[in-house]
Structure formats: C-alpha cells, structure tokens
Amino acid sequence: MSDPDGIPEAATIDDIYEQLEALEETVDDPTEQTEVRRTMTLLDRVAHNGAVGRVITEFTGKDKAEAFLGSVIIGMPLLVEDGVIEIGEFLAETPAFFVANGALAVVMVVGILYIADFREVRITDPYLGVVPRRPLWVLGIACGTATAMMTLWGRVTWEDPWVNLCQVSVIVTAMAIGGSLGDILPGER
Incomplete structure (x- = not known):
C-alpha cells in the first residue's frame, strides 16, 4: 500500500535506491548527478554492512x-x-x-x-x-x-x-x- 505520493508504506532499501535512480535521470547538472551517485554508493554500503535490519x-x-x-x-x-x-x-x-x-x-x-x-x-x-x-x-x-x-x-x-x-x-x-x-x-x- 502506498500513500498519496506513491511512497510505499513499508519502504525498503530497494525502494530508496529506485527513487535515487529516478532522481539521477532527472537532474542535469553534473555536480548534482555526482551527489546522487555518491548517495547511492553510501546507501549501498549501509545496506550491506550489516547495520540495517540486523x-x-x-x-x-x-x-x-x-x-x-x-x-x-x-x-x-x-x-x-x-x-x-x-x-x-x-x-x-x-x-x-x-x-x-x-x-x-x-x-x-x-x-x-x-x-x-x-x-x-x-x-x-x-x-x-x-x-x-x-x-x-x-x-x-x-x-x-x-x-x-x-x-x-x-x-x-x-x-x-x-x-x-x-x-x-x-x-x-x-x-x-x-x-x-x-x-x-x-x-x-
């Protein structure tokens, strides 16, 4: 189930990653694209270091x-x-x-x-x-x-x-x- 903004009620790391990918496609400034990619890398590290959901x-x-x-x-x-x-x-x-x-x-x-x-x-x-x-x-x-x-x-x-x-x-x-x-x-x- 989603709220009116289309965000799932029980959001997962994958949902956040998908949102960041969509954001990466919409920004056209190279600095902003780099920042979105850095955020995606950080999210990937957090998701795989065992701290989330452990x-x-x-x-x-x-x-x-x-x-x-x-x-x-x-x-x-x-x-x-x-x-x-x-x-x-x-x-x-x-x-x-x-x-x-x-x-x-x-x-x-x-x-x-x-x-x-x-x-x-x-x-x-x-x-x-x-x-x-x-x-x-x-x-x-x-x-x-x-x-x-x-x-x-x-x-x-x-x-x-x-x-x-x-x-x-x-x-x-x-x-x-x-x-x-x-x-x-x-x-x-």
Missing part, C-alpha cells in the same frame, strides 16, 4: 565492554557532583523513593533495550528461563562500576552503609541508562 540476539564480551564504557561516560561527570550525595541522603530518608529509583533504573534499561526501537533486540537464552541476560548484565555492570568508582574516589566510605547504598544508587541509575545506550548504539557486524 537483529541483536547475543550478548558478548564486546557488548559488556560497550555497556561498561557507556556507564563510565554517562556516570563520570556525576561522580564529582555533590548533588548526588544530597539526593542519596534524601533517598535514605525516604525508602519508598529508593525503591522507586531502583525501579526507574530497571524500567529505563528495559525500555531502551527492548521498547525504544533503536535496534531490534531479542531475548535469547534467559537465565532460569525468564530473566533476560542483557538487562541483567547492563544493570550489574552499572552497579559494579558505580560502587567501585564511588568507593575508589572516596565519595562513599561505607561508615553508614544504608546512606552510602542510596548514594550509589543515584549513580547506578544514570550509569544503567548509559550502559544500555552504549550496548546497543555502536552496532555490530
């Missing part, structure tokens, strides 16, 4: 490294902000908000990985038959990275474990978002 099913060591890198890139600026400490203290005073913050991290990770449709990601071989590997690893990497960095940099001393856990959870939430994006956006071949 379904992500595995979770490899490379994915874990990308999740770690995404966590660090997003979380690093927050580690030096005193607001994180204050937010953590607030969460410690209001345990329901601490739980809500944890739930937010899980929902954001699942949403980015499976719902936001950046890339098609499928759940394969879940732990115990129900727990998807990818979000569990992304959350685990974010948690481990946040805990290690906040401890290493003296942001938490663990003298008051509950308050420090709440402070770390603020960074975990941000790092989990970064880890999700770091995992799925770079793409794989």
Whole structure:
C-alpha cells in the first residue's frame, strides 16, 4: 500500500535506491548527478554492512565492554557532583523513593533495550528461563562500576552503609541508562 505520493508504506532499501535512480535521470547538472551517485554508493554500503535490519540476539564480551564504557561516560561527570550525595541522603530518608529509583533504573534499561526501537533486540537464552541476560548484565555492570568508582574516589566510605547504598544508587541509575545506550548504539557486524 502506498500513500498519496506513491511512497510505499513499508519502504525498503530497494525502494530508496529506485527513487535515487529516478532522481539521477532527472537532474542535469553534473555536480548534482555526482551527489546522487555518491548517495547511492553510501546507501549501498549501509545496506550491506550489516547495520540495517540486523537483529541483536547475543550478548558478548564486546557488548559488556560497550555497556561498561557507556556507564563510565554517562556516570563520570556525576561522580564529582555533590548533588548526588544530597539526593542519596534524601533517598535514605525516604525508602519508598529508593525503591522507586531502583525501579526507574530497571524500567529505563528495559525500555531502551527492548521498547525504544533503536535496534531490534531479542531475548535469547534467559537465565532460569525468564530473566533476560542483557538487562541483567547492563544493570550489574552499572552497579559494579558505580560502587567501585564511588568507593575508589572516596565519595562513599561505607561508615553508614544504608546512606552510602542510596548514594550509589543515584549513580547506578544514570550509569544503567548509559550502559544500555552504549550496548546497543555502536552496532555490530
């Protein structure tokens, strides 16, 4: 089915290529023809490099490294902000908000990985038959990275474990978002 302009509702790479071929025939300026040909070459490369239409099913060591890198890139600026400490203290005073913050991290990770449709990601071989590997690893990497960095940099001393856990959870939430994006956006071949 097409819209009124004759563009198919479910357009494919081939449809785009055909449109570019038609455009190439109609332009008469050599510079414009060269630009159309360059665009066609670029489209051909994109279509054959595996990034378009590829379904992500595995979770490899490379994915874990990308999740770690995404966590660090997003979380690093927050580690030096005193607001994180204050937010953590607030969460410690209001345990329901601490739980809500944890739930937010899980929902954001699942949403980015499976719902936001950046890339098609499928759940394969879940732990115990129900727990998807990818979000569990992304959350685990974010948690481990946040805990290690906040401890290493003296942001938490663990003298008051509950308050420090709440402070770390603020960074975990941000790092989990970064880890999700770091995992799925770079793409794989």
